[in-house]
Amino acid sequence: MEEKINKFREMIKEKKIIDSMLALLQWDLETQAPKGGYKLISEMIGELSLKSYNLTTSKEFLEMLKELKKNEEKLDDIIKREIELLEEEVEKIKVIPSEEYKMYSELTAKAQGIWEIARENNDFESFAPILEQIFNFNRKFIEYRGIKEDVYSEILNDYEKGMNVEKLDNFFAELKKEIVPLLKEVNKNKRDFQKKVKFEVSEYNQKLFSKEILEYIGFDLERGVLSESAHPFTLTVNKDDVRLTTRYLKDFPFSSVFSTIHEGGHGIYEQGVDEILKDTILSDGASMGIHESQSRFYENIIGRSKEFWFGILEKSKFKYSELSKLTLEEIYKGINEVSPSLIRVEADELTYSLHIMIRYEIEKGILSREYLVKDLPRVWNEKMYEYLGVVPSTDSEGVLQDVHWSCGLIGYFPSYALGNVYSLQILNAMKKDINIEGTLERGELKRIKEWLREKIHRYGKLKTPKEIMVSVTGEELNPEYYIEYLKEKYKNIYN
Template identity: 65%
Template sequence: MESRLERFREIIKEKKLLDSTLAILHWDIETEAPKGGQELLSQMIGNISLKAYEISTSEELNEIVEFLKNMKNELNEIDKKEIENYSEEMEKLSKIPPMEYKAYTELTAKAQGVWEKAKNENNFSIFKEYLEKIFNYNIKFGKYRNPNKNPYDVILDDYEKGMDRKKLDEFFKDLRENIVPLLKSIQEKKIDNSKYIDGEVSKCSQVLISRFLGEYLGFDFNRGIISESEHPFTLTVNMDDVRITTKYIKELPVSAIFSTIHECGHGIYEQGIDEKLKYTLLADGASMGIHESQSRFYENILGRSKSFWEPIYEKLQEKYTYLKDITLDEFYLGINDVKASLIRVEADELTYSLHIMVRYEIEKGIFEGKYKIGDLPEIWNEKMREYLGVVPENDREGVLQDVHWACGLIGYFPSYALGNVYSLQIYNKMKKDLNIEKILKEGKLHLIKEWLGEHIHKYGKLKNPEEILKEITGEGLNSKYYIEYLKEKYSKIYNLK
């Protein structure tokens, strides 16, 4: 058995090295690569993806895994879980024809550049053909994998195990019934606190603050970097090379603050995975929902609290000089201003999940044959009107605002809303173990990072989302803490009865 296990390790390490190479190529294509070089990079990504696919579905690896599955009682916890995870992934991949998989990876690599061009030129028609192909591939792949199941349910399960349309419909219904009335009550107040954060800040000053915030939160710059991209993201080469980006907008300087804090939440998670999981298939987040719970926890629960800024507000005022005459209390009101906005990444904490509902219902409608890709700009605008009461004036502010579909991340968006809910469940337990207010006021963020590392980060994929939640909170997904948090926080801010 030992020789088989050793060979399994060798093959998986080879696969992980290819994955790391792909990560670097994706980083390059999304940050530094010249436009003229994106065609070649896309071909390189397709070629290496095919090699990784061939390793994952090889007869040799399949035979080794089948042997080890029969010996699972003799395996340690890590080997057993990795064999289990690999078997699931291999089953998914083996049902997709290799050349179709290669073509799809090349398509999504190219589509990101096309999306950026379409967004910059405010021209959905440029991107339409690519988007149609991406959705068609996902529908086709879902059917390949399970012809007896709706392909969207198949895809949703990839991002959050056990999730499907029925569960999400109930989940979003609960959020909608509680958030929309609260939003209307706030809108009736007609209070505009955005004046406290309106201003202009040079890119240079924003870069310095982003670096400072990363260090303050505990992001390890010896094992990570921060750069700039059209759409902020986190990319992991491995746990010792975690790369995050933000976007600097001169006239919207607070944007970079919160995208940096958000991405640091992802990055700290990746850097906190136990060293013993390196080069295994478990060196990743438990799920996208759990991953988003970490980024949303840092961005909103910590980053939008007044206590977080108390020790560092003067530091922020030094670089964001327009804040010199804005008190911390006013700044707190500004960063928690509630306003129905067009852009998801700029959305306030309260309305954010409504943006996710728009995307979820569109994805579901496409998979169910209800919507056509060519009609998405109009469908998008109508749903924005229905849920948020605002309508984009152009596609740049509407259907083209997110890069996710260009990357092939179909079914990913619900993870953001799930992450919001998970984050409050986790926070509710953390408050019983730690004096969060005291920790924030004293600037001892390492204590929070250590708690998260011990309860979540170190496990990687060794534990699934349900196991993590139940071990921390004693229950599964429960939106009541999130809803109570929003009602309490914003009723206080807006003096609601």
């Protein structure tokens, strides 16, 4: 048995090296590769993806899994969980012809460059053909599993185990029922708070502040790096090499602040996985929903709180000089103004989940063939007007604003809304152990990070999302905390 376990560890190491090489290529593609290099990088990604596919679907690998499963009682919890996840992964990919798997990997790598140019040029037509291929591949891959109906539910389950269209329809219906009336109520007392926090800051100074903010919240820059990209993201090579990006808007520095804090939340999670899981396939977040709960926790619950900015103003070595001219109340209201906007990543907390609902309904509609890809600009604008009362004047600030679909991340968007809800349940549990307001005012964010690491981060994928939420909060997904939080917060701001 020891020999089989050693062989298992060797093959997992090989798989992780391939995955790390793919991650580095992806990083290069999205941050610094010249447009002329996209083609070769896409081909490299295709070849390495095929190598990973061949490894995990090989006869040797499958027989080894089978043999280990037979002797499950002799295995520790880590290997048992790895086998469970690998069996699920293999079942999903072994039905896909290898040439199609490679083709899709190359396609999504190419698509990111095409999306970036289309967005720059406000040219949805140039992006539509490859986007249609991506959606078609996703539908086809699910159909290979023998599922012809409710394809989207299967995709959603891949991102958040146990999730499906019926559950999310009910979930979003509940949010819509509560948030839309609250938004109307807030809009009756609309005020221009944000003008106070819109001032010009050089890109150089924004970079300095972003790095200080990252260190302040607990991200280790000795084991991570901050760069920039068209769309902020986090990419993990391993827990000691976690890479973040942000973006800088000269006349709105808080855009980079909150993008940086959001990605920092993801990065702190990745860096906090237990060392014992480092060389396993469990050294990652439990699910996309749990991962987004950490980024949204840091961005919104911490980053948009009055107490956090009190601590920053008291302890920051470098801060924008413009902040010293504002009161704490002006900063707080400025960064929390409710204003239905075109861009998801700039959205306030109250309207954010409506942005996600739009993307959810569009994905569902395309996969059920209710919508055609060529009709997306029209459908997008109609839904923006229906839910948010605003309409993009260009596709660049509309249907082309997010990178996710070009990466093949169909089904990812609901994770943001689930993350919002999870984060408030986690806050409710944390309050029982920590005086959060006082901790933030004193700038003691290490205490919050340590609590999250102990309860969530260290487990990686060793626990399921459900197990984590039940152990931390005592219940599964419950939107009530999120809805009550929004009501209390915005009624106080707009009283």
